[in-house]
Amino acid sequence: MDKTLPDLATAVAGISDGMTVMIGGFGGSGAPIELIHALIDRFIATGHPCELTVVNNNAGNGHVGLAALIEAGMVKKLICSFPRSADPVVFTEAYLAGKITLELVPQGTLAERIRAGGAGIPAFYTPTSYGTDLAKGKPVEVFDGRPYVQERWLKADFAIVKAHLGDRLGNLTYRMAARNFNPLMCMAAATTIVQVSKIVEPGEIDPESVITPGIFVQGVVQVENPAQEEVLNRAKAVYPEVSA
């Protein structure tokens, strides 16, 4: 069994128009910048994929990564908890112009909906959002005298995810708070593609320290020294680079 992929273009080749794509990361930490940019490259070359529904905690920052994906016009709907950032201009303009739809989900509910999608739990109850606008239209049930909102699982056709180490079986570790939504999205997508800083031999990751077991991963591509969104944004990077 060998889940390693030769390059980024191959890694994102299976994503088609209209798909739901989960993109890992919390702000820039754990964001698979190189996979996102490979997807943009494909769109520029072929016009596809477009009309994507993207699931991410945020809505991009500056003009790289998820913001660049939105700026390229590839995203029709965003499911997220916090569409604000240091420089949210791309999403904000697209949203206010009606070019992109937003499903706002409380952050813990977003995480739990994704985990539920991966764990075969079609719905669950949470106290979160009870009595608020974000619970409108959702079933409410009282347990032990307290009201709870019913939430549905969230699944995706694809997940593109950033990890630290990975082996050919798909076992993964993450780096510090770059873990965030990534392990959950691995579980919830029909196909999960992961960029790792280093591909290692099976057994090099201590079996006690595997965070995502390989069963949740379909492809692994090595990206050494991955870009950090925060660093790119401080350098005012734009993707794709505009030639002079």
Add this chain to the structure above:
Amino acid sequence: MDKTLPDLATAVAGISDGMTVMIGGFGGSGAPIELIHALIDRFIATGHPCELTVVNNNAGNGHVGLAALIEAGMVKKLICSFPRSADPVVFTEAYLAGKITLELVPQGTLAERIRAGGAGIPAFYTPTSYGTDLAKGKPVEVFDGRPYVQERWLKADFAIVKAHLGDRLGNLTYRMAARNFNPLMCMAAATTIVQVSKIVEPGEIDPESVITPGIFVQGVVQVENPAQEEVLNRAKAVYPEVSA
């Protein structure tokens, strides 16, 4: 902050009559034998605690650990998935004599109910047990054309758990498949007491490899070279030892 406890007797001192107690382990692996035996010692000395509701995957094996707890007459109800073992005579006799009540729960549902208890999810839906005797009386709801059974969270007053390394903040690692239900039970109990093979300094456990973060743990007691139920049973051990 120092969650370390001086000895086993102190560790189990807070467990009272009628409490719900989660006990970690899958069969013998991960079973906190020494904590269970300390609880039996207290019962022999004081007559308490008794009338316990115990949550465990199994129902004890031989005459040590959970089997000994049942044999001592301390358990009024058991919530478990598989009350069979190589030598299930203690539970079997108590059950057939009507001395103990059994709530049988599918193993994955048991795990998820405990996690839900720890995660503040009062109820969830699962395909497991739909159309079977174990779903009787439970609400059924159809999602996307498929029927699911509603299951409730499971919480406990106490959890007694076995881990491998622990620090004074309560951070834990486990040993191989001895992990099983232990991390979930840490989450789901008002008070979680853990026996660890070794107490280490904060920071000695790699923050990437902490399996149970300390927030889920209230007390840690060191038990070097803990007994393995399987080894005790092969030696036909009985607890408490019967003097000649």
Add this chain to the structure above:
Amino acid sequence: MTAKLSPTQMAWRAAQDIDDGAYVNLGIGFPEMVAKFQPPGREAIFHTENGILGFGEAPAPGTEDWDLINAGKKAVTLKPGTAFFHHADSFAMVRGGHLDVAILGAYEVAENGDLANWSTGPKGVPAVGGAMDLVHGAKRVAVITDHVTKDGKPKLLKACSLPLTGVGCVTRVYSSLAVIDIEGGRFVLREKMPSLSVEDLQAMTGAELHITAPVADLIVPEL
């Protein structure tokens, strides 16, 4: 007495249908033997409910580590790439549809795919373990079972008489006499022991056997 496959031979036959790289859960008992018979060049990855993916064979007696056991509480070994996880993650793999195959034992299987394998009725101590989760999680749920009970009564039936493990979940039965698919609420015969006529097999089966394509001989090596 009819020639029939031994449990080992049924396990061998079931193993032939497992693809290279498949994620597989094998039930306690006969199904566990399937792991031994992976065809050359194929390597499945085995999952056990108690929190291991990619474990290896049994260790030599006397070298067991009782923290490294499978769902049947038997000692196993590590392989490069093994991963440990807790029970909720383990059943996320099961319930979430991440396993390719689950192979279980059976008391009874109905032609609509209903399975009964956990309770023989109200007497004694009931025990279910992970079976009810496995039947609703794996992409393919297969059963290994003697074709008939010890008393010679059919185990493949129009409807189960024993308490169900799952509804409409089984898609293939590896019996001691035949390989039978469950399709559209019917038993479809795929392979049978060469020494047995379809009529004889039907006589030992509690529901109609449908034939939609040539029935192959069920040929298994001596083991």
Add this chain to the structure above:
Amino acid sequence: MTAKLSPTQMAWRAAQDIDDGAYVNLGIGFPEMVAKFQPPGREAIFHTENGILGFGEAPAPGTEDWDLINAGKKAVTLKPGTAFFHHADSFAMVRGGHLDVAILGAYEVAENGDLANWSTGPKGVPAVGGAMDLVHGAKRVAVITDHVTKDGKPKLLKACSLPLTGVGCVTRVYSSLAVIDIEGGRFVLREKMPSLSVEDLQAMTGAELHITAPVADLIVPEL
């Protein structure tokens, strides 16, 4: 102009109520400053939604690791005993009632404990983050807020006019003028700026202030 506490001083006051060993989540913005003012001899453990427990202060500029950030996307540092975990485990800590205290900002707080802090109405881009989870998870939910808006209008009200973050969730308000508990659907005044009369404070508050015990002076160091 009335003497009032600065945000830093409100954070200082809130910090005095945090016990040694408490698990605490501090909202983005003013509440983050609470961490700096732990009284001597007390050490709380800070949780951030994005998966860190027990992190330390901000690193020196230029030494940031952008994989080691808090929920406000600001760089933090490791301490001995830090633990990392994924977002579902992080919100299990929140929703499951494992945090002792959450301290949030507020647009409006109602006398029944309702909180509005995520949306100023239908225009613009709405963003909620983890606030709705935090208000229903922590054992104690407190708010740090100016007592009145920039226009001088009360932020402590009979009922919130803005979209709610949570229903009946706040139990203590650290305002720029007072410390007020919410008990039995009423504002109960505990401390107020010494220069301010109860009548003046009431005039700047949108619901009745109840006094059930002597009101202490709200005394905070210059910071």
